[in-house]
Amino acid sequence: MKARIALSLAALLFAGPLLAQAKTSLAAIPKGQLLLPEMAGLADKASESVTVTLDSQLLGFASRFLNPEDPDEAAAKKIVSSLTGIYVRKFTFDTDYAYPKADIDGIRRQLSAPGWSQLVEARSKKEQTNVDVYMLVDGGKARGLAIISSEPREFAVVNIVGSIDLEQLHELEGKFGVPDMQIESGKKPAPAPAPKESSKPRTQ
């Protein structure tokens, strides 16, 4: 009995600092940043994988080496100046649904936390493509952007952390192959002729 009590006390003694450490590490994660799993197993299975982890320090370092003469890189430099992190996990497979859905669900659960709002939920039955765009708004400012895209042979998560200005996002449009989403102009985009997919734009 005494041994059990001693063991319990020891466990409590050790658990306290561990819990405190876990709390501290969670508190250190900036608002808008998701805890993306390493997904090392997926990278082994994938035919192609892109894993980008750029925290604020690395972003600053990387942006110093962007060529201001190149229009794409100049635009990127401007966008990156207000960001504190970019995290990308993208995996392409040779077979359908080779990735575990539990990973996606785990990330989606984080996006159900207060502050996150879903901007777009697009489901295409024809192409079996799902795209979800979320944004974390804090104090009237966008602090984080998350995109989860899943296709039969591709799975991608993008997490952009920092003061995301929609105007800057607008600047991103038209670059890197992104068309103008007409966020601010309010113009309605021309309708496409294929009405076979469902999409739910959820503008806040």
Place this chain on the structure above:
Amino acid sequence: MNEVEELLRRALRRVEPPEGFAERLVRALPQVTPANVMALRAARKATPVSAWRRFSAPAALAASLLVAVFTGQHLATLKAEREEQAGLAASRELMQALRVTSQKLDLAYEAVQRPAPAPTAEEENRS
């Protein structure tokens, strides 16, 4: 016992040297420098100190300084090169991340652009 002590005391008593003893002694000493000292002096004069021997220590010091300076410069260049390579790799990663982001935003945009599917005949009848 007292006699023995008395004898010893007499024998060991302090005796002052006769006058002029010290001067006579110094005069009596040989005036010639010992042979080994002479030989050493002669040997030193015979072998001239070479320039290499004279400047070897400063030269070694200068060489060490030069080596240190060049090594430092080389290391600094290597560090700068490594930093540049890492920076270029990071910038490539950044551009790749932005490209992936734009691709996915593209997908979302396309999905938003598409009009909602037309209701089926069954759905129309229900309404």
